[in-house]
Amino acid sequence: MKTIWLLLFPICIAIAWLLGYRARPKEEPQRKSTIPRNYLIGLNFLLNEETDKAVDIFIKMLEVDSDTVETHLAVGKLFRRRGEVDRAIRIHQNLIARPQLEKIHREQSLFELGQDYLSAGVLDRAERIFLDLVSTKTHSARALQILIDIYQQEKDWEKAAQSAIKYEAITKKNMQPIIAHYYCELGEAAFIKKQYDAALEYLEKAGAADKSCVRASLVQAKILMEKTEYKKALTSLKKIKDQNPDYLSESIELLALCYERLNEEDKLVAHLKQLLDEHPRVPVVLILAEHIRKRKGDKVAANFVADYVRRYPSLRGLYIFINIYVSNAEGRAKEDLHILQNLMKNLLANKPDYQCNSCGFSGKSLHWQCPGCKQWSTMLPVHGTHEAIA
Numbered sequence: 316m317k318t319i320w321l322l323l324f325p326i327c328i329a330i331a332w333l334l335g336y337r338a339r340p341k342e343e344p345q346r347k348s349t350i351p352r353n354y355l356i357g358l359n360f361l362l363n364e365e366t367d368k369a370v371d372i373f374i375k376m377l378e379v380d381s382d383t384v385e386t387h388l389a390v391g392k393l394f395r396r397r398g399e400v401d402r403a404i405r406i407h408q409n410l411i412a413r414p415q416l417e418k419i420h421r422e423q424s425l426f427e428l429g430q431d432y433l434s435a436g437v438l439d440r441a442e443r444i445f446l447d448l449v450s451t452k453t454h455s456a457r458a459l460q461i462l463i464d465i466y467q468q469e470k471d472w473e474k475a476a477q478s479a480i481k482y483e484a485i486t487k488k489n490m491q492p493i494i495a496h497y498y499c500e501l502g503e504a505a506f507i508k509k510q511y512d513a514a515l516e517y518l519e520k521a522g523a524a525d526k527s528c529v530r531a532s533l534v535q536a537k538i539l540m541e542k543t544e545y546k547k548a549l550t551s552l553k554k555i556k557d558q559n560p561d562y563l564s565e566s567i568e569l570l571a572l573c574y575e576r577l578n579e580e581d582k583l584v585a586h587l588k589q590l591l592d593e594h595p596r597v598p599v600v601l602i603l604a605e606h607i608r609k610r611k612g613d614k615v616a617a618n619f620v621a622d623y624v625r626r627y628p629s630l631r632g633l634y635i636f637i638n639i640y641v642s643n644a645e646g647r648a649k650e651d652l653h654i655l656q657n658l659m660k661n662l663l664a665n666k667p668d669y670q671c672n673s674c675g676f677s678g679k680s681l682h683w684q685c686p687g688c689k690q691w692s693t694m695l696p697v698h699g700t701h702e703a704i705a
């Protein structure tokens with residue numbers, strides 16, 4: 316690979332130089348004779364793998380004027396793509412240092428330099444450059460997009476939200492669902508520090524930005540439960556089925572706990588039955604079956620689950636059914652069911668609980684921002700009706 320680059324790179328430089336050279340309307344005779352000589356010297360340095368010296372020659376050779384700026388930018392980009400970020404930085408800094416550089420080219424060079432710093436992982440310098448570029452006409456949207464990425468990486472959610480608001484104003488692209496996540500991040504951080512009121516304020520903001528933000532409802536409910544305000548927590552949790560029923564499974568255990576604390580288990584059963592009619596999900600069945608088992612015994616609970624699995628076949632549903640059934644069975648049947656139970660347990664242990672519907676990333680825990688494709692709200696629970704036995 317390195318050999319190919321050694322051969323290709325001088326050719327790219329030559330093409331870049333020729334483009335810059337030919338673009339000049341007039342060449343004074345002296346320069347005409349010196350450029351090819353310098354080029355050969357540079358080429359020699361490259362072939363001897365003395366890239367630093369080669370860069371010096373190329374920088375000297377390509378004098379900065381309006382005709383050669385594009386060539387400099389192309390060469391800088393080439394270095395960055397090769398992973399030689401230091402050299403790309405030198406080329407772009409050399410451009411910016413020229414006082415006669417036109418505004419448009421200065422901004423372009425700054426943009427490239429910012430990308431060099433990003434590639435080098437020097438985020439604070441990149442941030443300063445892109446902040447300067449926000450006020451430009453040509454680069455403001457792209458600069459804000461990069462700033463949003465930087466702030467996300469640094470988990471600076473306040474600044475991410477501010478940049479997203481500006482980005483939305485410029486591009487008219489709806490950023491509210493993402494902004495809601497930034498407020499949720501801030502809310503969760505305050506929740507961890509037990510600053511409940513501050514946390515609830517952030518979640519209010521999240522809900523105002525995006526009415527269908529499930530995460531805001533979930534975190535809000537958790538905080539209210541911590542404050543033993545179970546009725547209010549229930550109100551938050553009940554929103555989820557309309558916000559996005561795919562996340563319903565995330566709310567079921569919390570819902571059951573709230574009703575339990577309020578001593579309203581009858582209401583829980585009625586609510587879960589209604590949920591099951593509208594959105595059949597295994598976690599709903601699991602909790603309902605447990606309540607039926609407590610009140611009416613194993614057999615009725617097993618029949619209830621069997622009926623559900625018949626209607627909505629899924630591995631997890633079947634597993635719950637066997638778990639209930641095994642305690643009722645006797646002798647050989649019990650032994651066989653135990654084998655099946657273990658087999659399914661192992662099978663389910665290897666299955667992901669969440670999967671990104673954009674890039675396919677999967678895992679055992681829910682990430683609101685997919686670690687694979689970095690998109691928000693694309694990871695969904697896979698249990699329930701999404702998973703057929705076949």
Ligand SMILES: [Zn+2]
Pocket residue numbers: 671672673674675676685686687688689690693
């Ligand atoms: Zn993804």
